[in-house]
Amino acid sequence: MKFQRYINQHTNQITLITAVLIGVGLLGKVVDSDMVYTVSFIAASIISAVPIVLRAVSALRFKTISIELLVSIAVIGAFIIGEYNESAIVTFLFLFGTFLEDKTLAKTRHSIKNLTEMAPTTAMVVDDDGNTEETDVDFVDVDDVVLVKAGGQIPVDGEIVDG
Numbered sequence: 001m002k003f004q005r006y007i008n009q010h011t012n013q014i015t016l017i018t019a020v021l022i023g024v025g026l027l028g029k030v031v032d033s034d035m036v037y038t039v040s041f042i043a044a045s046i047i048s049a050v051p052i053v054l055r056a057v058s059a060l061r062f063k064t065i066s067i068e069l070l071v072s073i074a075v076i077g078a079f080i081i082g083e084y085n086e087s088a089i090v091t092f093l094f095l096f097g098t099f100l101e102d103k104t105l106a107k108t109r110h111s112i113k114n115l116t117e118m119a120p121t122t123a124m125v126v127d128d129d130g131n132t133e134e135t136d137v138d139f140v141d142v143d144d145v146v147l148v149k150a151g152g153q154i155p156v157d158g159e160i161v162d163g
Contacts, residue, residue: 014051015092015096018095021088022092048094052095075087119155120152120154137156145161
């Protein structure tokens with residue numbers, strides 16, 4: 001459990017290490033060093049497969065077949081047939097996709113939070129006598145008349161009755 005938490009907290013670093021190892025492996029291919037090529041891709045595959053396999057095992061505990069399980073099966077299959085480069089690239093792309101998804105979700109959450117913070121929390125409700133009273137938007141009732149001054153934000157949904 002502690003190991004899994006550690007791995008989950010360091011998945012971005014694992015993704016970076018995997019990218020570096022893939023780069024080293026490709027460099028080994030360029031300089032015609034099969035040992036560097038093979039060892040780098042094996043190391044990249046094993047390191048990047050750890051968080052994926054751990055998530056797959058967690059999903060299996062709840063009797064769920066997840067994408068992590070399918071990727072784990074693909075990695076094991078690639079290892080069996082000796083395609084270490086395929087295994088490393090598949091796991092790297094999966095981890096990188098997870099990284100991008102997390103960044104997108106964080107940015108979306110931040111944008112939604114900013115939008116909700118911009119929304120007014122009070123409204124100027126006009127009573128039957130024409131007097132205005134500042135009221136929390138949660139207490140504005142249907143058919144209440146709300147005064148919105150020029151340049152002001154509209155605090156609640158409604159219809160324009162004048163102006």
